[in-house]
Amino acid sequence: MTPLAAVNDFVVKFANVNGSGSASANGLFAKVILRMGVPVGARNIFPSNIQGLPTWYEVRVSEDNWLGRRGGVDLMVAMNPQTWDADVKSIEPGGYLLYDSSKPLPAAKFRDDITLIGAPLTEMIAAEFTNPRERQLLKNICYVGVLAQLLGFETEVVKQLVTEEFKGKDKLIQPNFKAFDLGRAYAEANLAPIGLKVRRADKVGDRIFVEGNDAAALGAVYGGATFCAWYPITPSTSLAESFEKYCKALRTDADGKRRFAIVQAEDEIASIGMVLGAGWAGARSFTCTSGPGVSLMNEFIGFSYYAEIPGVIFDVQRGGPSTGMPTRTQQSDLLLAAYASHGDTKHPMLFPANPTEAFEFGALAFDIADRFQTTTFVMLELDIGMQEWLTEPFKWDPSRKLDRGKVVTAEMLGAGFQFGRYRDVDGDAVPYRTYPGTHPSKGSYFTRGSSHDKDARYSERGEDYTEGMERLLKKWDTMKYAVPAPIRKNAKRRTPDGVLYFGSTDAAMDEALHALEARGVHLDALRVRAFPFTSEVFDFIRDHEQVFVVEQNRDGQLKSLLINEGGIHPARLVSVLHYDGTPITARFIIKDISAKLEAARAAALPEKA
Amino acid sequence: MTYLAKPPLHHPSLEKNALGFTRRDYEGRISTLCAGCGHDSISAAIIQACFEIDLAPHRLAKFSGIGCSSKTPDYFVSPAHGFNAVHGRMPSVLTGANVAAKDLIYLGVSGDGDSASIGLGQFAHCVRRGVNMTYIVENNGVYGLTKGQFSATSDKGSKAKKGAENKDSPIDLVMLALQLGATYVGRSFSGDKHQLVPLIKGALSHKGTAFIDVLSPCIAFNNHVGSTKSFDYVRAHNEAVNRLDVITPRAPIHATYAPGELKEVVQHDGSILRLRKLEEDYDSTNRNAALGYLAHKAAEGEIVTGLLFVDPDANDLHDGLNTVDVSLNKLGDADLIPPVSALEKINAGLR
Numbered sequence: 015m016t017p018l019a020a021v022n023d024f025v026v027k028f029a030n031v032n033g034s035g036s037a038s039a040n041g042l043f044a045k046v047i048l049r050m051g052v053p054v055g056a057r058n059i060f061p062s063n064i065q066g067l068p069t070w071y072e073v074r075v076s077e078d079n080w081l082g083r084r085g086g087v088d089l090m091v092a093m094n095p096q097t098w099d100a101d102v103k104s105i106e107p108g109g110y111l112l113y114d115s116s117k118p119l120p121a122a123k124f125r126d127d128i129t130l131i132g133a134p135l136t137e138m139i140a141a142e143f144t145n146p147r148e149r150q151l152l153k154n155i156c157y158v159g160v161l162a163q164l165l166g167f168e169t170e171v172v173k174q175l176v177t178e179e180f181k182g183k184d185k186l187i188q189p190n191f192k193a194f195d196l197g198r199a200y201a202e203a204n205l206a207p208i209g210l211k212v213r214r215a216d217k218v219g220d221r222i223f224v225e226g227n228d229a230a231a232l233g234a235v236y237g238g239a240t241f242c243a244w245y246p247i248t249p250s251t252s253l254a255e256s257f258e259k260y261c262k263a264l265r266t267d268a269d270g271k272r273r274f275a276i277v278q279a280e281d282e283i284a285s286i287g288m289v290l291g292a293g294w295a296g297a298r299s300f301t302c303t304s305g306p307g308v309s310l311m312n313e314f315i316g317f318s319y320y321a322e323i324p325g326v327i328f329d330v331q332r333g334g335p336s337t338g339m340p341t342r343t344q345q346s347d348l349l350l351a352a353y354a355s356h357g358d359t360k361h362p363m364l365f366p367a368n369p370t371e372a373f374e375f376g377a378l379a380f381d382i383a384d385r386f387q388t389t390t391f392v393m394l395e396l397d398i399g400m401q402e403w404l405t406e407p408f409k410w411d412p413s414r415k416l417d418r419g420k421v422v423t424a425e426m427l428g429a430g431f432q433f434g435r436y437r438d439v440d441g442d443a444v445p446y447r448t449y450p451g452t453h454p455s456k457g458s459y460f461t462r463g464s465s466h467d468k469d470a471r472y473s474e475r476g477e478d479y480t481e482g483m484e485r486l487l488k489k490w491d492t493m494k495y496a497v498p499a500p501i502r503k504n505a506k507r508r509t510p511d512g513v514l515y516f517g518s519t520d521a522a523m524d525e526a527l528h529a530l531e532a533r534g535v536h537l538d539a540l541r542v543r544a545f546p547f548t549s550e551v552f553d554f555i556r557d558h559e560q561v562f563v564v565e566q567n568r569d570g571q572l573k574s575l576l577i578n579e580g581g582i583h584p585a586r587l588v589s590v591l592h593y594d595g596t597p598i599t600a601r602f603i604i605k606d607i608s609a610k611l612e613a614a615r616a617a618a619l620p621e622k623a
Numbered sequence: 624m625t626y627l628a629k630p631p632l633h634h635p636s637l638e639k640n641a642l643g644f645t646r647r648d649y650e651g652r653i654s655t656l657c658a659g660c661g662h663d664s665i666s667a668a669i670i671q672a673c674f675e676i677d678l679a680p681h682r683l684a685k686f687s688g689i690g691c692s693s694k695t696p697d698y699f700v701s702p703a704h705g706f707n708a709v710h711g712r713m714p715s716v717l718t719g720a721n722v723a724a725k726d727l728i729y730l731g732v733s734g735d736g737d738s739a740s741i742g743l744g745q746f747a748h749c750v751r752r753g754v755n756m757t758y759i760v761e762n763n764g765v766y767g768l769t770k771g772q773f774s775a776t777s778d779k780g781s782k783a784k785k786g787a788e789n790k791d792s793p794i795d796l797v798m799l800a801l802q803l804g805a806t807y808v809g810r811s812f813s814g815d816k817h818q819l820v821p822l823i824k825g826a827l828s829h830k831g832t833a834f835i836d837v838l839s840p841c842i843a844f845n846n847h848v849g850s851t852k853s854f855d856y857v858r859a860h861n862e863a864v865n866r867l868d869v870i871t872p873r874a875p876i877h878a879t880y881a882p883g884e885l886k887e888v889v890q891h892d893g894s895i896l897r898l899r900k901l902e903e904d905y906d907s908t909n910r911n912a913a914l915g916y917l918a919h920k921a922a923e924g925e926i927v928t929g930l931l932f933v934d935p936d937a938n939d940l941h942d943g944l945n946t947v948d949v950s951l952n953k954l955g956d957a958d959l960i961p962p963v964s965a966l967e968k969i970n971a972g973l974r
Contacts, residue, residue, distance in 0.1 A: 222973035235961065238956065240723070241722050243719060265959070271948070272945050273946075273951070273954055274946075274951075275944045275951065277718070277940075279715065280744055280745070281744065284712070284718075284744075284748065287715025287716045288722065289719060290719060291716035291717060291722075291723070292720060292723035292952075293723075295719070295720040295723035295724040296724065297951040408966050410966050414960075415956055450681075450703070450704035450727055451726065453681060454679060454680070454681050455681070458681060458702050458704050460697055460706075460707065461704070462706075463707065
């Protein structure tokens, strides 16, 4: 078997035990490559656990900017005996295995079609360091040293990053240097060169390396959110933490007083209740949660729809149902969020594809919520929220104003504005509202989830009820002009086949489309970015005979929404579904779509006589 | 109930408060509750209290959950914004509004079903946080809107209208509020306007969470012999520990009492709580003593009423959050959107 050879285009996977301090070493590995101007896509695959269970870190090195998961592993760094067998098995033929050779392993534990790279990591570290915790942490840096030598890292870049990482904890710098040098020197003296190399390039540009939750929280800051009410739940927790971090830095007065508030509520129900209370009173507010939290919030979400109160929910989706897979990624809350709560309801959803869009939609969601006076979902995914992505830098137009929607002021009331809370004054079905305490004698109203007339008075008359419900439907149509339009990428030649997808699938889809095209498979592609669907989405389906709908859930939830909202014949939509909790790969998309196209062609051929 | 709304005309001789409002300016829509319902008396007491403390009606924000009691905010102070939330969740909605607009006076009205069963968690955490509000539970020991089921505040052994006996231990929201750190705690009776109005006045003037449990018999489903929440039972077992007068900062002080009879507490807004003791040994500034006294009296079947505890120097949620003095809902774009240079700096730190 010829060993794999590639420059700036391969996949490295680290298999570790969680709680062993591997995350910072692995993160360092990815950042060194970035600093050498070579793009990486990096993903943590981690357990719902604090210490002792298997965790992986996968780095896609790609000078061509394919930053989704490719599938397969070219170089495995196997540091976890618990998962050794599966990890070794997952290596591509001709790939490489780096392992700790301090203790001998039976030959049966290896494969003969891969290159074995043994380095006595534990032994080397034990000889130089005595503290057990220090030994555990530095073993990780030691394998980075080995890899640096094998892959051709620039040592100055590594040292610069270590210095930045431990700034303020300077006494940690020298031990890290020492551990790194041990590994590097060992490899230089004892290991044969390998076929995988990182070579300095200039393909990173001004892009940033950031997690989606961090980006979304910063979007909320720029979007004018002043209040976050939340309850801890994986994988959304870091969004609230980032909001606090950025607000402390950017919204604190000289005297220490804060232009923001964060309340850790007693549960998700209280979180959304607080968000709606604040939204009702005119402060932009949000909660961040995951599927189980949205399940709990249902009653209030329906209340928000019917009483027309703005609020934003960041749903960082994880594997469901029930407790499901808290630390694995999915796109499986679409139906839950779209129609949350009893009765006839619908809620807008935004689907960011990466941290840059998480920032943009994180800000935009507040404009939509205020403009349309309803709960607005930002549908993040664990793969976006909790992973660092190489992504376009954040941008903000300094002339941009926060769109507070139709708010009646004391001046307007004083000038004779005839206020009725649920009246359709402008013909767009979006009513006017007042904040509490606006005017001494005008503009007050009573908010309720029970049926009401257009002046917010309690009413059980059928006509009042249907008038309100019809207006809400019309408001839904108005919303289609305010949400982000889909992004279309046409194939190089005319094709009857299309593909629809959304969210984190974008990265793997780009690579899959490229590869399929090289094989002569042409697909027009449309990335859906919001619900309600805009007319472009249905135009796209109409323009194609067959449309693949790629999703990271079992039941084809986007497909269901398309059929339900657009009256699409189900046979025109073909699901491509990846839902094992790991991020979708380009290889999976290529294989599944190719197989389905092949099957369709075979079915279309006339039977042989 | 009556179907006939009173004409909105004000008789010129109606008494006016310091802001020039009459009592009628604090009224609401016509109540849809049963004729004689204790809850309507509480609404009347709220109207009277708001009038007497010279509260501009639109400065009030009123909240409730679901149930008979929660219907009532529509029946008082119409110039105020009102919010009828979902069942048991009034505290969270009020908390959010309070975070957003700290410049208003917050009143939450709830019932024993709304706060002691489905909403017990939100009640507890709202009190813990010290949300600056008046929290009134209109406590009748029964689910009225669904026609007569026991609620969680029903006493063990109390009888339902159809004869069933309650087997479960009752939840005493006053005791809970004290344990959870409420800084103004009272109990009263819907039939005792002279006790209730000053308690509400003191609560509305209080900084921090003011909780008032108001026994409010349900004349339709829980006012029979054998019920411990009937008018007759509450009257017979009501033991008031003190009588409260609330003197607003602007009002002249003229009454005189013999020394030792009176305790005066000055609240954050300058209002004075003047307590005339009816129970010699009762100290309403001692939380632990209040808890002991209440436990002792509850065991004897007595219903202790009055201002049971007050801490006039309490902190509220905003003190902990350290928010700016201006309400968050009044901050503009310049206060909220960081400069582009800050974003560029963040970008630079992520490379």
